[in-house]
Amino acid sequence: MTYYIGVDVGSGSVRAAVISELGAIVSTATKELKIFQPQPDFFEQSSDDIWEAVVFSVKEAIRLSGISKNAITGVGFDATCSLVVLDKDNQPLSVSPSGNPECNVIMWMDHRAKKQTEKINSTQHEVLKYCGGALSLEMEPPKLLWLKQNLREQCWNKAGHFFELPDFLTWKATGSLTRSMCSVVCKWGYIADSQGRREWSESFYKMIDLGDLLENNYYKIGNEVKLPGEWCGGLLPSTARELGLNPAITVATPIIDAHAGAIGCLACSAEDPEFPIPSGNCSQRMAVIAGTSTCHMVVNRDPIFVNGVWGPYYSAILPGWFANEGGQSSTGKLIDFVLESHPAYEEAVEKAKEKDVHLHNYLNELLDDIAETEGKYSIAELTNDYHMWPDYHGNRSPVADWSLKGMLSGLTLSSNLETLAVKYLATLQALAYGTKHIIDEMNASGHDICYLSMCGGLSKNNLFIQTHADITNLPIILPHTSESMLLGCAILAASASGHYSSIQDAMEKMGGMGTVIFPDSNLKQYHDKKYKVFLKMLMDQREYRNIMAS
Numbered sequence: 001m002t003y004y005i006g007v008d009v010g011s012g013s014v015r016a017a018v019i020s021e022l023g024a025i026v027s028t029a030t031k032e033l034k035i036f037q038p039q040p041d042f043f044e045q046s047s048d049d050i051w052e053a054v055v056f057s058v059k060e061a062i063r064l065s066g067i068s069k070n071a072i073t074g075v076g077f078d079a080t081c082s083l084v085v086l087d088k089d090n091q092p093l094s095v096s097p098s099g100n101p102e103c104n105v106i107m108w109m110d111h112r113a114k115k116q117t118e119k120i121n122s123t124q125h126e127v128l129k130y131c132g133g134a135l136s137l138e139m140e141p142p143k144l145l146w147l148k149q150n151l152r153e154q155c156w157n158k159a160g161h162f163f164e165l166p167d168f169l170t171w172k173a174t175g176s177l178t179r180s181m182c183s184v185v186c187k188w189g190y191i192a193d194s195q196g197r198r199e200w201s202e203s204f205y206k207m208i209d210l211g212d213l214l215e216n217n218y219y220k221i222g223n224e225v226k227l228p229g230e231w232c233g234g235l236l237p238s239t240a241r242e243l244g245l246n247p248a249i250t251v252a253t254p255i256i257d258a259h260a261g262a263i264g265c266l267a268c269s270a271e272d273p274e275f276p277i278p279s280g281n282c283s284q285r286m287a288v289i290a291g292t293s294t295c296h297m298v299v300n301r302d303p304i305f306v307n308g309v310w311g312p313y314y315s316a317i318l319p320g321w322f323a324n325e326g327g328q329s330s331t332g333k334l335i336d337f338v339l340e341s342h343p344a345y346e347e348a349v350e351k352a353k354e355k356d357v358h359l360h361n362y363l364n365e366l367l368d369d370i371a372e373t374e375g376k377y378s379i380a381e382l383t384n385d386y387h388m389w390p391d392y393h394g395n396r397s398p399v400a401d402w403s404l405k406g407m408l409s410g411l412t413l414s415s416n417l418e419t420l421a422v423k424y425l426a427t428l429q430a431l432a433y434g435t436k437h438i439i440d441e442m443n444a445s446g447h448d449i450c451y452l453s454m455c456g457g458l459s460k461n462n463l464f465i466q467t468h469a470d471i472t473n474l475p476i477i478l479p480h481t482s483e484s485m486l487l488g489c490a491i492l493a494a495s496a497s498g499h500y501s502s503i504q505d506a507m508e509k510m511g512g513m514g515t516v517i518f519p520d521s522n523l524k525q526y527h528d529k530k531y532k533v534f535l536k537m538l539m540d541q542r543e544y545r546n547i548m549a550s
Contacts, residue, residue: 001020001021001022001071002020002021002071002073002494002499003018003019003020003021003026003065003067003071003072003073004018004019004020004021004072004073004074004075004076004489004490004493004494004497005017005018005019005058005061005062005072005074005075005076005243005245005489005490005493006019006075006076006078006483006485006486006487006488006489006490006493007054007057007058007075007076007077007078007169007486007489008078008079008257008260008483008485008486008489009033009050009053009054009077009078009079009080009165009166009169009257010033010080010257010291010292010485011033011035011080011107011108011109011291011292012032012033012035012292013030013031013032013033013053014030014031014033014050014053014054014056014057015028015029015030015057015483015485015486016028016029016030016054016057016058016060016061016486017029017061017483017486017490018061018062018064018065018067018072019486019487019490019510021494021499021509021510022509022510023267023481023487023490023491023509023510023511023512025481025483025486025487026065026067027061027062027064027065027066027067028061028064028483028486029056029057029058029059029060029061029064030057031052031053031056031057031060032053033045033049033050033053034046034049034102035107036096036098036100036102036103038096038097038098038100038103039097039112041110041111041112042096042097042110042112043106043107043109043110044095044096044100044103044105044106044107044110045082045103045105045107046092046102046103046104046105047084047086047092047104047105047165047168048092048102049102050079050105050165050169051169051172054169054172054243055242055243058243058244058245059243059244062244062245069244069245069246070246072245072246072249073249073250073493073497073499074249074250074251074252074493074494074496074497074499075173075235075243075245075249075250075251075252075493076229076251076252076254076255076260076488076489076490076491076492076493076496077166077169077170077173077251077252077254077255077489078166078254078255078256078257078259078260078485078488078489079164079165079166079168079169079254079256079257080107080108080165080256080257081108081138081139081140081164081165081166081183081186081187081256081257082105082106082107082108082164082165083095083105083106083140083143083144083162083163083164083165084104084105084161084162084163084164084165084168085104085105085106085147085155085159085161085162085163086104086159086160086161086163087158087159087160088158088159088160089160090160090161092104093155093158093159093160094151094154094155095147095151095155097150097151099154105165106143106147108138109138109292109293109329109393110138110143111137111138111393111394111402112143112146113137113142113143113145113146114137114402116137116141116142116143116145116146116149117135117136117137117142117402119145119208120135120141120142120145120208121134121135123204123207123208125201125203125204125207125208126201126204127189127191127201127204129305130185130189130191130310130311130312130313131189131310131311132305132306132307132308132309132310132311132397132398132400133307133308133400134308134400135189136310136396136400136402137402138329138396139187139188139189140162140164140187140188141188141189141205141208141210144162144210144213145208145209145210147159148209148210159220160220161177161220162213162220162221164179164180164183164184164187164188164256166180166182166183166254166255166256166257167179167180167183167222167254169254170232170233170251170252170253170254172239173232173233173235173236173239173251174232174233174234174235174236174239174251175233175236176232176233177222177223177224178222178224178225178226178232178233178253179221179222179224179225179226180225180226180227180228180253180254180255181225181226181227181228181253181314181315181316182228182254182255182256182259182313182316182317183254183256184222184225185313185314185315185316186256186259186310186311186313186316186323186325187256188221189201189204189205190225192225192313192314192315193303193314194303194314194320194322198225200214200218200221202214226253227253227315227319228252228253228254228255228259228315228316228317228319228492228503229252229253229255229319229491229492229495229496229502229503229506230252230253230496231250231251231252231253231496231497232251232252232253232254232496233251234247234248234249234250234251235247235248235249235250235251249497250493250496250497250498251493251496252489252492252493252495252496252497253492253496254492255317255488255489255492257289257485258289258295258297258325258327258485259297259316259317259323259488260484260485260486260488260489260492261287261289261295261297261455261456261484261485261488262287262289262295262297262299262317262323262488263317263318263487263488263491263492263503263507264455264479264481264483264484264485264486264487264488264491264511265285265287265288265289265297265453265454265455265477265479265484266282266285266287266299266317266318266453266507266511267487267488267491267506267507267508267510267511267512268453268477268479268480268481268484268511268512268513268514269477269511269512269513269514270477270513270514270516271480271513271514271515271516272516275475275477275516282299282318282321283298283299283300283301283447283448284448284449284450284451285298285449285450285451285452285453285477286298286439286442286449286451286452286453287452287453287454287455288435288452288453288454288455288456288468288476289454289455289456289484289485290331290332290454290455290456290457290458290459290464291331291332291456291457291458292330292331292332292333292457293327293328293329293330293331293332293333293396294327294328294331294431294435294456294458295325295326295327296325296326296327296397296435296438296439297317297323297324297325298323298324298325298442298447298449299317299318299321299322299323299324300312300321300322300324300447301320301321301322302322302446303322304322304324304442304445304446304447305445306324306326306398306441306442306445306446306447307398307400307441307445308397308398308399308400308441309324309325309326309397309398309438309441309442309445310324310325310326310327310397311323311324311325312324313325318503318504319502319503324442324447325397326396326397326398326438326441326442327396327397327438328390328396328397328431328434328435329393329394329395329396330390330391330392330393331431331458332457332458333393334390334392334393334406334427334431335360335424335427335428335431335458337392338423338424338427339359339420339424342415342419342420342423343415344415344416344417344419344420345420347417348362348363348417348420351417360424360461360463360464361461363420363421363424363425364461364462364463366417366418366421367379367382367421367422367424367425367463370382370418370421370422377522378520378522378523378526379425379463380425380429380467380470380523380526380527381526382422382425383410383422383425383426383429383530385410386408386409386410386422386423386426387408387409387410387426387430387530387533387534387537388406388407388408388409388426388427388429388430389404389406389407389430389534389537389538389541390406390427390430390431390434391404391405391406392405392406397438397441398437398438398441398442399538404538404541405541407537407540407541408426409533409537410426425463428461428463428464428467429467429471429530430534431464432464432467432468432470432471432472433471433530433531433534435468435471435472436471436472436531437534437535439472439474449474450474451474451475451476451477452468452469452472452474452475452476452477453476453477453478453479453514454468454476454477454478455479455482455484455485456484456485459478459482460482465478465517466517466520469517469518469519469520470519470520470523470524470527471527471531472519473519473521473524473527474519475516475517475518475519476516476517477514477515477516477517478514478515478516478517479512479513479514480512480513480514480515481512487510487511487512490510491503491506491507491510491511492506494506494509494510
């Protein structure tokens with residue numbers, strides 16, 4: 001049996017797994033990461049801290065597996081779409097206004113570059129049509145421009161390399177300066193299509209005052225681009241010693257973390273053999289990767305442009321397929337904020353501890369009790385007069401307006417456990433209405449999304465899953481594995497090593513099975529009415545803004 005290492009670098013931790021050629025998760029290990037927040041909307045990390053966590057997690061996963069390193073033939077990496085900066089000696093270079101030398105990574109959720117994003121979007125350059133019409137401030141060009149304008153002496157003039165975090169990891173592992181197609185088309189404005197076009201847009205970078213990145217054949221941002229799952233390089237001897245692996249084993253070209261989750265989700269088959277999934281056709285399934293934030297991934301053979309939704313990105317997930325990506329910038333983080341800021345939070349935590357259950361499970365049970373006491377058909381009906389617009393951290397899609405704020409309707413003077421539970425439920429529903437909003441816009445533009453696959457931390461919350469099924473009125477395939485992103489990394493490694501002929505071949509052999517969660521059709525009319533309120537809240541917020549600006 002052949003085995004692979006999957007490494008998933010998330011926002012708050014690194015996870016590694018040993019995974020068999022059949023997709024079985026043998027062992028996993030985790031190491032937490034530091035996050036620095038020197039100012040509001042600034043989120044920074046350390047590439048040294050990240051790599052140390054990678055080393056720990058990989059070695060620990062191998063130890064726990066009991067598998068000989070001689071049976072491990074490949075490594076696949078994914079990571080958040082964060083920006084890593086090194087100096088001309090390949091050492092970390094601070095990106096922080098604090099000057100903290102540890103902080104050489106601008107995280108994906110960092111929103112410092114608002115003005116730079118507005119400037120770039122005002123150009124209306126051709127590149128922007130591949131981002132739903134407007135570049136996101138979570139992408140790299142605005143952050144690069146911010147560094148140039150604000151930290152020219154400290155950072156910009158001394159920089160030797162600007163990496164997307166996944167590409168930094170493969171550089172550490174192999175010494176290769178290649179970039180992943182996933183990284184550059186999704187976050188850097190790189191142009192690629194099915195006609196063979198693959199290039200940095202010089203006119204775009206010059207127009208946004210980043211033309212100096214084109215010098216020396218794009219050396220600082222990468223001049224060789226490979227597809228995810230292609231061979232990136234062999235593991236360096238020094239890195240092999242660090243990780244406890246054999247030198248020269250295959251390292252796959254990496255992928256962004258959510259996109260690895262999409263591969264893991266799209267590879268999963270329904271355990272019900274009669275469930276109607278077209279063989280070999282991924283285009284009718286949306287992968288929903290729900291954690292700190294949520295990404296909504298769809299692939300199609302043809303390029304489909306959706307206003308307010310990123311893409312179409314060529315070969316960002318599957319070679320030869322175009323990908324569209326919707327998303328919500330704050331999902332798990334929003335749920336945490338809603339709970340932790342409520343007066344009854346500490347009491348709820350204590351109750352959950354007494355029952356020895358996760359806080360979400362305690363609240364789910366409490367909602368069941370409230371609904372039964374009130375004689376409701378479903379707990380969903382407990383929010384009949386309680387409504388939320390969930391964009392506490394701006395709207396990524398499909399509105400693509402980072403200035404939007406959260407809204408609540410239905411507040412009372414009550415602050416007990418029951419009101420906490422109902423507010424939590426309203427939050428889950430609002431996030432699901434946001435997913436429906438994205439699906440509606442995608443389908444209106446030419447997609448045909450008929451079912452969802454879901455992974456990520458929130459996929460462990462049964463109420464979150466069922467609420468999404470009910471509100472979207474679509475069945476959800478929930479993978480049996482809880483590690484879809486790590487599985488996606490292993491699939492890349494299996495393809496790059498040549499064990500399987502392609503990513504799709506590896507997906508078919510390693511994807512595993514999933515449970516189908518069906519929507520409750522009896523709730524459709526209720527949720528349709530709530531969805532009308534949801535969209536009206538957006539209109540109202542815009543109207544309030546216009547009134548105050550008049």
